[in-house]
Amino acid sequence: MSQLLKYEYYDTPEGQDIFMKTFAISKYAALAGTALASMDVLMYSHPKGFAATAGRFAWFLGPMVGMAAGFAVTANTVQNIRGKNDKLNYFLGGVVSGSIFTAWMRAGVIAVPAAVILGAAAVVKKTSIEEGWSFFPSVPHATQSARSVKYDWTMVKDIDELKNFTTGSN
Numbered sequence: 374m375s376q377l378l379k380y381e382y383y384d385t386p387e388g389q390d391i392f393m394k395t396f397a398i399s400k401y402a403a404l405a406g407t408a409l410a411s412m413d414v415l416m417y418s419h420p421k422g423f424a425a426t427a428g429r430f431a432w433f434l435g436p437m438v439g440m441a442a443g444f445a446v447t448a449n450t451v452q453n454i455r456g457k458n459d460k461l462n463y464f465l466g467g468v469v470s471g472s473i474f475t476a477w478m479r480a481g482v483i484a485v486p487a488a489v490i491l492g493a494a495a496v497v498k499k500t501s502i503e504e505g506w507s508f509f510p511s512v513p514h515a516t517q518s519a520r521s522v523k524y525d526w527t528m529v530k531d532i533d534e535l536k537n538f539t540t541g542s543n
Contacts, residue, residue, distance in 0.1 A: 382445075383502065387462065388452035395445040402441035406434040436477035440470040444495065463499040467492030 380390075382397045410433035420426045448466030452458055471488030475481065501507060 387458045388449050391446060391449045394449060395442050398441045398445045399438045402437045403434060406430075406437035409433050409437070436473060440473045440477075443469040443473050448495070460496045460499045463495035464492040467495030470495075 377393065377396055378400075380393045380397050382394050384390075384397075385393070407430070410430040413433065414420060414426055414429050418429055420429050444466035447469040448462045451462045451465050455462070468488040468491070471491040472484065474487045474491065475484040498508075
């Protein structure tokens with residue numbers, strides 16, 4: 374079980390370990406869906422009772438996890454069928470996610486735009502992986518723990534030659 378939780382999407386090549394890749398991408402979708410559902414329950418819908426609250430969470434979590442799982446399964450299955458690891462696999466995965474999003478929103482008029490936009494976003498992600506750049510680079514944090522106050526966080530160190538003061542002698 375711990376291997377399943379520690380696994381990341383790009384730990385193995387495309388087309389391999391489809392179940393592990395699906396779980397890896399779905400856990401992030403579930404996390405985002407939980408945050409979105411919590412915001413909806415607390416700020417907008419205000420459901421009364423456990424069943425209504427669970428229904429609101431299911432309303433967000435189900436389609437979001439389905440979109441992530443649909444992307445992973447489609448992109449990796451197309452990779453295995455075609456035998457090519459290119460951007461078309463990711464585009465088709467994005468199209469499947471867009472169609473799930475359209476069904477979730479119950480708006481057929483957004484079917485093509487959602488499929489194209491999510492497919493294009495998937496192609497951009499594939500390009501970032503191939504070229505080695507990141508959407509959200511890691512940001513170093515100034516303090517790491519309560520003990521970090523022992524470290525020197527000044528921007529410029531004291532230079533003895535530039536000190537123009539004396540200690541004063543009385």
